[in-house]
Amino acid sequence: MEERSSQSAPVEVEHAVIGPGHSYASVTDKISAIVLTQPTSKGWIFGFMISFTLLMMMMGAITYLLLEGTGIWGINIPVGWGFAIINFVWWIGIGHAGTLISAILLLLRQRWRTSINRFAEAMTIFAVSCAGIFPLIHLGRPWLPYWLLPYPDTMGLWPQFRSPLVWDVFAVSTYATVSLLFWFVGMIPDLATLRDRARHKIIKRLYGIFAMGWRGSAVHWYRYEMASLLLAGLATPLVVSVHTVVSFDFAVGIIPGWHTTIFPPYFVAGAIYSGFAMVMTLAIPIRTFYNLQDFITMRHLENMAKVMLATGLIVAYGYMLEAFMAFYSGNSYDRFMILNRYTGPYALMGAALILCNVIIPQSLWLRRVRTSVPALFAVSIIVNIGMWLERFVIVVTSLHRDFLPSSWGMYYPTRWDIMTYVGTIGLFLTMFYLFIRFLPMISIFEMRGLVPAKPGGKPGSWS
Amino acid sequence: MKKHPLYGLIAEFESPEALLEAAHGARAGGYRRLDAFTPMPIEGLAEAVGFEKTRLPLAVLIGGICGCIGGFLLQYYPSVMDYPLNIGGKPFNSWPAFVPVTFEMTILAAALTTVFGMLAMNGLPTPYHPVFNVPEFELASRNRFFLCIKARDPQFDLEKTKQFLKDLKAREVYEVES
Numbered sequence: 043m044e045e046r047s048s049q050s051a052p053v054e055v056e057h058a059v060i061g062p063g064h065s066y067a068s069v070t071d072k073i074s075a076i077v078l079t080q081p082t083s084k085g086w087i088f089g090f091m092i093s094f095t096l097l098m099m100m101m102g103a104i105t106y107l108l109l110e111g112t113g114i115w116g117i118n119i120p121v122g123w124g125f126a127i128i129n130f131v132w133w134i135g136i137g138h139a140g141t142l143i144s145a146i147l148l149l150l151r152q153r154w155r156t157s158i159n160r161f162a163e164a165m166t167i168f169a170v171s172c173a174g175i176f177p178l179i180h181l182g183r184p185w186l187p188y189w190l191l192p193y194p195d196t197m198g199l200w201p202q203f204r205s206p207l208v209w210d211v212f213a214v215s216t217y218a219t220v221s222l223l224f225w226f227v228g229m230i231p232d233l234a235t236l237r238d239r240a241r242h243k244i245i246k247r248l249y250g251i252f253a254m255g256w257r258g259s260a261v262h263w264y265r266y267e268m269a270s271l272l273l274a275g276l277a278t279p280l281v282v283s284v285h286t287v288v289s290f291d292f293a294v295g296i297i298p299g300w301h302t303t304i305f306p307p308y309f310v311a312g313a314i315y316s317g318f319a320m321v322m323t324l325a326i327p328i329r330t331f332y333n334l335q336d337f338i339t340m341r342h343l344e345n346m347a348k349v350m351l352a353t354g355l356i357v358a359y360g361y362m363l364e365a366f367m368a369f370y371s372g373n374s375y376d377r378f379m380i381l382n383r384y385t386g387p388y389a390l391m392g393a394a395l396i397l398c399n400v401i402i403p404q405s406l407w408l409r410r411v412r413t414s415v416p417a418l419f420a421v422s423i424i425v426n427i428g429m430w431l432e433r434f435v436i437v438v439t440s441l442h443r444d445f446l447p448s449s450w451g452m453y454y455p456t457r458w459d460i461m462t463y464v465g466t467i468g469l470f471l472t473m474f475y476l477f478i479r480f481l482p483m484i485s486i487f488e489m490r491g492l493v494p495a496k497p498g499g500k501p502g503s504w505s
Numbered sequence: 506m507k508k509h510p511l512y513g514l515i516a517e518f519e520s521p522e523a524l525l526e527a528a529h530g531a532r533a534g535g536y537r538r539l540d541a542f543t544p545m546p547i548e549g550l551a552e553a554v555g556f557e558k559t560r561l562p563l564a565v566l567i568g569g570i571c572g573c574i575g576g577f578l579l580q581y582y583p584s585v586m587d588y589p590l591n592i593g594g595k596p597f598n599s600w601p602a603f604v605p606v607t608f609e610m611t612i613l614a615a616a617l618t619t620v621f622g623m624l625a626m627n628g629l630p631t632p633y634h635p636v637f638n639v640p641e642f643e644l645a646s647r648n649r650f651f652l653c654i655k656a657r658d659p660q661f662d663l664e665k666t667k668q669f670l671k672d673l674k675a676r677e678v679y680e681v682e683s
Contacts, residue, residue, distance in 0.1 A: 067647055067648040070646075070647045070648065200583035203580040203584055204584075204602040209605040209609075212605070213605065216613040219616070220612065223616055223619075227620055234646045238643040238644075238646045239643075239646075255629055255631030257634060257636055257637070257642075258542045258543050260540065260541040260543065260550040260551045261551050261554070262627045262629075263543065263545075263546040263550070264550075264551035264559065265561055265623050265626055265627055268562065268623070269620065269623035272615075272619045273619050273620070276615050279608075280609075280616075487544060490544055
């Protein structure tokens with residue numbers, strides 16, 4: 043199927059954001075059928091079972107953690123921030139592409155975002171859910187997470203508002219809330235479509251409750267579009283602020299390797315980089331299994347590849363500048379940190395990071411790679427791995443050898459670290475499987491806006 | 506005012522162009538209580554049925570300002586008044602350190618105002634609405650475009666309005682029970 047769109051298709055079709063021959067009805071029916079009438083496929087059940095098993099493994103690992111404490115992990119002094127913070131930053135970064143696609147590309151009037159924004163937003167919410175677990179279970183007493191919030195407690199204590207870790211609580215919880223609202227508001231008209239298309243009484247009722255009586259009134263649409271624009275305008279600075287605050291967790295500390303001003307911009311770029319890689323990793327199998335090549339076209343994949351290439355270059359610039367500043371500053375601890383990062387005991391991780399994040403993605407300069415579905419899938423997986431390695435390298439190599447050689451140490455993850463990490467991938471995929479089964483994974487009403495007003499006409503004269 | 510047994514008349518159209526034309530026609534014909542129902546947003550339709558502007562942006566601005574002030578006070582009160590803590594000789598009101606949380610609270614309050622303001626102004630959730638009594642209205646969320654003239658319209662007359670809507674090239678005209 044990919045071959046058809048990449049080789050034999052004429053150029054016009056390849057660049058279209060929607061396949062030819064679609065009408066309002068066909069777009070509606072095709073997307074709603076995935077939820078309402080298509081039988082649950084064996085592949086879905088199989089994939090869901092595996093994801094759910096991994097999720098249960100995570101539950102087991104967390105249960106043992108609650109019984110035993112964080113001593114079951116590989117963290118120690120000097121490396122007090124192990125997998126928990128690596129995975130937290132990795133997941134939250136992945137979420138950023140969803141907001142970028144739904145908010146920033148909306149403001150920039152990039153119409154190609156339409157067919158991928160819904161599941162990219164879903165990805166954001168699921169990724170933030172996975173991210174949120176880690177700081178909570180990393181607390182010494184995870185059953186007291188509400189101590190992070192400012193409220194007039196009987197102990198007379200308050201959170202330390204001058205600490206980036208408290209900023210993080212506000213940034214991440216605001217981000218989760220706004221993403222959820224954005225996702226839900228975007229879905230209301232489509233839930234109404236599902237309510238109207240469902241034939242089973244209970245299913246109709248359930249979608250009806252969440253559609254809240256949406257009837258597509260012109261006045262409602264007017265306010266709705268206004269609200270979407272306002273939300274996009276609010277989410278755009280928010281998404282930039284969230285990863286900036288996450289980078290402050292590191293940059294405000296005085297550890298060599300963390301204490302740099304390049305961190306905020308380079309973290310934000312890295313977040314978008316990994317997020318687009320994850321959107322690609324999800325979009326490619328989905329369009330194949332659900333035959334959505336008409337909606338998620340080669341144009342979408344190519345554009346995402348271009349965004350990855352651009353943000354990847356910013357990240358590469360970040361790595362370069364980090365090394366440059368370490369030497370240019372004349373600070374011996376910074377210089378040692380960079381040498382240790384790329385030649386010390388974790389040199390292999392450093393080399394793999396450069397290979398995955400800087401060298402291999404350069405293949406995206408080639409149009410042949412950008413239009414080959416298997417190649418894009420491979421690159422997207424490699425970038426996902428690379429961005430995880432980046433966080434490993436930043437967290438571990440900066441901490442394990444700091445100022446005094448007497449306090450140097452090594453960090454090795456234990457099986458519980460790995461089980462928790464792999465388990466959150468299970469949580470993410472479990473939620474994603476449920477999402478594609480029960481909710482419209484492509485925004486139906488926005489796709490109607492892309493339908494040519496006349497057969498053979500330009501797409502999207504309405505909206 | 507006497508309650509009419511009907512909510513109004515609703516006309517079905519096949520394309521956004523036809524609906525937009527009909528909406529302008531109905532306004533020109535003197536009808537004022539109009540509504541249109543479409544499967545996707547249509548530019549200019551809200552104006553065509555007589556909707557002027559929304560106060561949603563103003564509400565969001567006020568929400569954002571409240572969030573901003575509230576977010577700052579949330580940090581100012583504990584840090585300066587309730588439990589001042591001297592950290593490295595820095596001032597108690599170390600406002601630059603309060604910027605991130607103030608910013609996040611601004612965004613949070615503005616976003617909540619946007620969503621709940623939009624829903625409230627649209628009157629959602631609406632558990633019951635008369636237009637759903639027309640079985641064909643199901644297609645308003647698929648591929649049909651509807652124009653409704655409400656019975657509350659002073660010019661409303663069942664037969665005349667029905668004929669008027671048919672003259673606007675409606676595919677079909679249905680009576681909407683209230």
